[in-house]
Amino acid sequence: MDKLVRITTVPLSLDKLLEGQMGFMKTRGMDVAMVSSDGPRREAIAAREGCPYYVVSMTRVISPVRDLVSVWRMVRLFRSLRPDIVHTHTPKAGLVGMMAAWWCRVPVRMHTVAGLPLMESTGMRRRLLVLVEKITYGFSSGVYPNSYRLLQYISDQRFCRPGKLKVIASGSSNGIDAHYFSRTPELEARAEEVRKTYGIPGDAFVFVFIGRIVRDKGIQELVAACKPLKAHLLLVGPFEDDLDPVDDACREEIERNPSIHVTGYQQDVRPFLVAADVLAFPSYREGFPNVPLQAGCLGLPSIVSDINGCNEIVEEGINGLVVPAKDTNALRRALERMIDEPGLRDRCAKNARDRITGRYGREVVWDALHREYQEQKRRAHAL
Structure with a gap:
């Protein structure tokens, strides 16, 4: 053996x-x-x-x-x-x-x-x-x-x-465990509870980020890009103050903006993904990230950085949008497109699951x- x-x-x-x-x-x-x-x-x-x-x-x-x-x-x-x-x-x-x-x-x-x-x-x-x-x-x-x-x-x-x-x-x-990351009535109900817990109206547009809240995950660009938008942002993950923390201005914006909600570390991220309309994952560097796989399996379009791994999972206009890393303006435009173009969003959502399960089961x-x-x-x- x-x-x-x-x-x-x-x-x-x-x-x-x-x-x-x-x-x-x-x-x-x-x-x-x-x-x-x-x-x-x-x-x-x-x-x-x-x-x-x-x-x-x-x-x-x-x-x-x-x-x-x-x-x-x-x-x-x-x-x-x-x-x-x-x-x-x-x-x-x-x-x-x-x-x-x-x-x-x-x-x-x-x-x-x-x-x-x-x-x-x-x-x-x-x-x-x-x-x-x-x-x-x-x-x-x-x-x-x-x-x-x-x-x-x-x-x-x-x-x-x-x-x-x-x-x-x-x-x-x-x-990715495609069975575990599948939409079910029970999961939809838990997602509704997430929105209620954080005071997010049922008709509000929601972006979600999952990961450590640190600089090289693109958090500063994401917070800045979301600031002028009529949308909510769920940040699912812990602040990390020792390695690569976000700057004081970003931390202050996160803490005072009523449309930004920090959940801390979550053992089960599925309800938070289902509670959202689009995944925003503007990381500076990755190997092969799990979060876009999880989001795609749950039928969520993704906005990701044009970096290793992310640009292999997400294809522009097919199951999401790909933007340059560290580019706040490009990220804001992509966020706006997902809000303003329901046809694009629906097409990406429809394609998301099949692209993941066939290659990364x-x-x-x-x-x-x-x-x-x-x-x-x-x-x-x-x-």
Whole structure:
């Protein structure tokens, strides 16, 4: 039985980004363990996936001494577990996990890349982040960008040799559960309660954003673009004050504008999507984002930035609109079009679900990943 270890920096990534995947691999006969720093929902995730969960503390910032301590603790864990495959996600988990797996001579060392913070960095910080990526990729046996545009970027930047790079299926880290993200009468009723809770009239036009409320998610542009519009904005996610927070003016506008509603983190985002008319997702950088997949599955048109992943999910005028990142005026025009052109909005809504389920269904992605595990293990044994 193949022993697989899946690693993320924090439990939230295992919870939301890889939900169900570990349990699926277990049904395929793999012995699966999960690893991350400690945090909320760790026990619930272990129960849901039916797999053991180990804690190795990792920081989300670069800290050489603490990172080396994390590597050593991961080495000790691997010596106990003796995995055949180590598969990491998120930058710090990738650095720590790939170094430790190489040190322990784990034959298959796979790292998934789901967005690169260095894309929005400059100067010394960018050089340091590039170095971290190159080290991570160097210790891996395979690197898996979760979109084709991201693969091209990594290849163009020469972060690793092209032979190591591969996209699983059509992209996405986990695919989409099309059955779960389906409109039902019960979900429609919960969406009505969302509107009532936040004082949104039944006939009001609503945009929704889902994610961390930080600068590089395009929140400042979104808030500025929505300000003159006769529409409500649901911001579904937490403020993050330590890493890349929005500026004071944006925070003040969010807090004082009666048409902007902050819900905080939500375990189930479906009622908030159904409560809205259009998803607005103007992020600066992504790997392959889950939110446009979820919105599309629920029949919601999307306005997204012309960046990796987003521009593979959304096609201009077919299931949404694509705008340049960081362009408030272009974003405002797209928001206005969705309000003023019901024919465009209805056409995009009608096309949204079929475009997602046919390419990014969860089982499609999981089956492709399982095949890749077996292929990589065969290659490792052939060496």
